[in-house]
Each structure stands twice: as structure tokens, then as C-alpha cells.
Amino acid sequence: MLASLIGFLGDFDRAEEAAQEAFAIAAERWPRDGVPDSPGAWLQTTARNRAIDRIRRERTLDAKTRQLEVPEHVEEDVDESTFPDERLELIFTCCHPALALDGQVALTLRTLGGLTTEEIARAFLVPEATMAQRLVRAKQKIRAAGIPFRVPADHLLPDRLAAVLAVVYLVFNEGYAGRGELAAEAIRLGQALETLMPDEPEVHGLVALMLLVDARREARLRDGDLVLLPDQDRELWDDAQLGRGRAALERAFALQGRGPYVVQAAIAALHAGEPIDWPQIAALYGELHRLTRSPVVELNRAVAVAEVEGPLAGLEIVDSLDLDGYHYLHAARAELLSRLNRVAEARAAYARALELVHADHERRFLERKLAAL
Amino acid sequence: MKYALLIYSNDTGWDSLSEDEQSAIYGEYAAISGSAGIIGGQELAGSETATTVRVQDGKTLTTDGPFAETKESLGGFFLFEADDLDAALELAARIPAARRGGAIEVRPVVEH
Numbered sequence: 001m002l003a004s005l006i007g008f009l010g011d012f013d014r015a016e017e018a019a020q021e022a023f024a025i026a027a028e029r030w031p032r033d034g035v036p037d038s039p040g041a042w043l044q045t046t047a048r049n050r051a052i053d054r055i056r057r058e059r060t061l062d063a064k065t066r067q068l069e070v071p072e073h074v075e076e077d078v079d080e081s082t083f084p085d086e087r088l089e090l091i092f093t094c095c096h097p098a099l100a101l102d103g104q105v106a107l108t109l110r111t112l113g114g115l116t117t118e119e120i121a122r123a124f125l126v127p128e129a130t131m132a133q134r135l136v137r138a139k140q141k142i143r144a145a146g147i148p149f150r151v152p153a154d155h156l157l158p159d160r161l162a163a164v165l166a167v168v169y170l171v172f173n174e175g176y177a178g179r180g181e182l183a184a185e186a187i188r189l190g191q192a193l194e195t196l197m198p199d200e201p202e203v204h205g206l207v208a209l210m211l212l213v214d215a216r217r218e219a220r221l222r223d224g225d226l227v228l229l230p231d232q233d234r235e236l237w238d239d240a241q242l243g244r245g246r247a248a249l250e251r252a253f254a255l256q257g258r259g260p261y262v263v264q265a266a267i268a269a270l271h272a273g274e275p276i277d278w279p280q281i282a283a284l285y286g287e288l289h290r291l292t293r294s295p296v297v298e299l300n301r302a303v304a305v306a307e308v309e310g311p312l313a314g315l316e317i318v319d320s321l322d323l324d325g326y327h328y329l330h331a332a333r334a335e336l337l338s339r340l341n342r343v344a345e346a347r348a349a350y351a352r353a354l355e356l357v358h359a360d361h362e363r364r365f366l367e368r369k370l371a372a373l
Numbered sequence: 374m375k376y377a378l379l380i381y382s383n384d385t386g387w388d389s390l391s392e393d394e395q396s397a398i399y400g401e402y403a404a405i406s407g408s409a410g411i412i413g414g415q416e417l418a419g420s421e422t423a424t425t426v427r428v429q430d431g432k433t434l435t436t437d438g439p440f441a442e443t444k445e446s447l448g449g450f451f452l453f454e455a456d457d458l459d460a461a462l463e464l465a466a467r468i469p470a471a472r473r474g475g476a477i478e479v480r481p482v483v484e485h
Contacts, residue, residue: 098458145481146374148457156459 007086022047103138201257208265211245226365278307311339327356375482376461382448383474414451
């Protein structure tokens with residue numbers, strides 16, 4: 001509903017205000033007069049008409065209001081199909097690269113996810129005032145800089161879609177790092193994108209990736225402590241969700257998808273296999289590295305290579321990486337060194353990882369590993 | 374909407390270009406100048422010719438050089454009438470300075 005209102009009014013704040021008013025009127029009238037035949041359309045119509053009235057009132061007060069033509073009141077007699085689904089336009093506006101990334105994330109969760117400013121602030125561990133400020137800044141820039149409300153032209157679409165998917169995946173990873181409600185929200189956003197852009201393999205790839213990773217959520221922590229994949233209780237995996245993840249991956253493959261999210265989803269699917277096909281995982285990480293040039297991907301490949309060729313081969317890759325500030329590098333190094341019985345070096349590596357780690361459950365995991373050496 | 378495309382160029386390497394390469398780049402600027410929607414634009418003389426003026430307590434302070442010393446300097450601008458930011462960003466990406474170590478700052482023009 002909000003997406004359609006923003007499309008109609010060209011203004012995020014007016015749209016939110018109008019939607020709130022419409023809900024308030026519904027709360028008052030529906031119990032008294034009964035629920036209308038098309039509740040969604042009724043709310044749309046009411047919100048639009050309220051917004052138009054408000055713009056007219058402000059016009060009279062202030063001739064300089066920068067609204068365009070004031071639209072006519074919409075007909076009262078409408079059904080749901082009268083209002084176009086403009087969520088796709090909305091997400092491309094919210095994830096426009098001219099907005100700061102934190103603003104993109106906040107705006108997407110606020111307008112598409114329907115989260116309150118307070119909920120978003122809590123999820124990202126920032127004060128509510130800070131989050132409100134982020135939202136205000138992003139909305140002001142959309143208006144002042146003329147960021148369009150539309151799906152980008154074909155030649156811009158690959159880059160812009162990548163920006164949208166990056167925002168969704170960022171939200172998911174925040175959730176995966178401990179705030180589960182964000183992971184669920186990211187999956188919902190991804191699935192909405194699948195409906196809106198069914199021919200884009202990377203969209204299906206991202207949804208597959210999120211579903212496959214999230215399906216193992218319950219097994220990933222035991223009493224608040226981190227459990228690595230080989231030690232996870234497979235009984236705790238959500239098989240239905242793994243199935244949905246694999247189905248999304250199949251959709252991506254059927255569209256000839258071979259982009260970064262599709263490859264990551266393929267890796268996640270193999271991780272959930274029994275037995276785990278490490279040579280294939282190592283090869284896919286190689287493919288992903290060619291696509292992304294990311295040293296973090298190389299680190300993951302090193303772990304897979306260690307499973308295939310032994311810890312020394314993995315360690316050689318790890319030691320070639322320039323990732324000193326990344327605690328996973330030191331944790332992976334420590335693990336490989338301990339498999340090689342190089343205990344003193346392993347200890348030093350765990351100590352370095354502990355200096356860098358933030359999340360409590362990861363810290364406890366590293367401390368247990370260090371103590372067990 | 375109207376946008377100012379402020380061209381911050383990085384001239385290192387310019388002198389090592391051949392005459393043909395330089396005139397090809399001038400040709401690109403000329404083509405952009407002639408594009409639909411361009412309503413103005415100028416190339417500025419080098420920042421070594423700039424003078425900065427400030428007034429403090431009623432007194433005019435004049436100093437040599439641009440306001441901020443950076444490797445990139447404001448080398449010119451275009452004024453562009455466009456439907457939205459995307460059109461302005463696309464045009465900005467076509468400006469040679471953007472790929473030659475410089476940057477284009479795209480700013481909406483305030484219309485009173």
C-alpha cells in the first residue's frame with residue numbers, strides 16, 4: 001500500500017502520513033459500518049483522498065509548495081486492481097546508489113519491510129534518534145536530488161539490481177549475526193523480489209542462499225555457543241526450508257544463472273549435503289573468487305582446500321592473504337595450525353582472533369578452542 | 374530539474390598524451406556540450422590562476438590559489454536539464470575527467 005501511495009504522491013513522508021490517517025479512519029469506521037468489500041482498495045482510496053485534501057490545504061496557505069499538479073480525488077467505487085503494485089519501483093528508489101548505504105538499508109526496512117524506526121534502530125543497535133536522522137536524510141535527498149521512482153532502464157539494471165540485492169543481503173547478515181527477526185525480514189524482501197522479477201537468476205540465487213543458510217540457524221548455536229557445521233545436529237536443520245532453498249537454486253540454474261549469489265547458494269547447498277562434497281565446494285569458491293576478487297572468498301576456499309588436500313595446503317593459501325584485521329582469518333589459521341600440531345603458533349593465532357572479535361558467542365567459541373589446545 | 378555537473382579533474386598524465394589523444398578528449402567534451410539538455414557550461418583556467426577571497430570583520434583577505442589544496446581541482450562545469458538524477462549521473466559518467474583520475478560532483482540547482 002505504501003509503495004503505491006509513494007508512487008502516487010511522489011513523497012515518502014506524505015505517503016506515510018496518509019497511510020496512517022487511513023488506518024485511523026478505518027479503525028473508527030469499520031467496527032461501526034462494517035468492513036468494505038475491498039479493504040485494501042478502500043484504504044488506498046481514503047489515504048489518497050486525505051493526502052490530496054492536505055496538499056490542497058497547504059496550497060492555500062503556502063503558494064510555494066513544491067508539489068506538482070494536485071491529482072483529482074479518486075473514485076470511491078474501486079477494487080484492489082485499481083492500484084498498481086509499485087513495490088519494485090520503491091525498492092529501486094530506496095536502494096539507489098546515490099544514497100548512503102546505511103540510509104538505503106533503513107529506508108528499505110522502513111518502507112518495504114514496514115518496520116518502525118524504533119525497531120530498525122534496535123536491530124542495528126543505534127539510538128532511535130540516529131536512525132530517525134538517517135531516514136530523514138535519505139528521504140530529503142530523494143526529493144532534493146531528484147532520485148527517480150522507477151525501475152531502471154535495461155542498461156542500468158544489472159548494477160542497480162546488484163545494489164538492491166546487496167542491501168537485502170546486508171540485512172540478512174545482520175540478522176544472521178544474532179538478530180533473527182532481520183534474517184526473516186530479508187528473506188521476505190527477497191521473496192517479494194522473486195515475485196516482482198521472476199526472470200532474474202541472481203534474485204533466486206540470493207533467496208536460495210538465505211534460505212539454505214537460515215535453515216541451519218537452530219543448529220548453529222547450542223546454549224548460546226557457536227557450533228561449527230561438522231558438529232551440528234542435523235536433526236535441528238529445517239528440512240522444509242532447505243527444500244525451498246534448493247528449489248530457488250534450481251530456478252536460478254534454470255535461468256542459466258552463474259552470478260555471485262547463485263554460486264554462493266550452490267556452495268551452501270553442498271554444505272548441507274551428506275557427505276559434504278569438499279572438492280566441488282573448493283572449485284565453486286574458486287569460481288566465486290574470479291567473480292568477486294574478494295580475499296574473504298579465498299579464505300573460504302582455503303578451508304575447503306584443507307579438507308581436500310590437507311591443512312598445509314589450506315594454510316599456504318591463508319598465509320598469502322592480506323586480511324590481518326579479520327578475525328575469521330586468524331581463527332581459520334589457528335584451526336589449521338592446531339591440526340598440524342603447531343600448538344604455539346595456533347595459540348598466538350587464537351589470541352589475535354580474540355583481539356578482533358566482537359560478537360559474544362564467537363568470542364566464547366574462540367576461548368573454548370584456545371583452552372582445548 | 375536542473376543539475377550542475379562540477380568537473381574535478383586530475384591533470385597528471387595530460388601532458389604525456391599525444392596531440393591526437395588530447396584532441397579526442399576535447400572532442401568528447403564538445404559532444405557533451407552539444408547533447409540535448411545541456412543548458413550551459415564552461416571550462417575554467419587552471420587552479421594556479423585562482424585567487425581566493427574571504428571577508429573577516431569587514432576586511433577583505435585575498436590569497437593565492439584555490440580554497441582547498443587537493444590533487445583534483447575544479448576544471449569546469451556543465452548545467453544540465455534532466456528529468457531525474459539518473460539522467461544526470463549517466464551524463465556525468467560520460468565526462469572524460471571521470472575516468473581519468475578525476476571525479477564529477479552532481480548537484481541539483483536550487484530554483485527560487
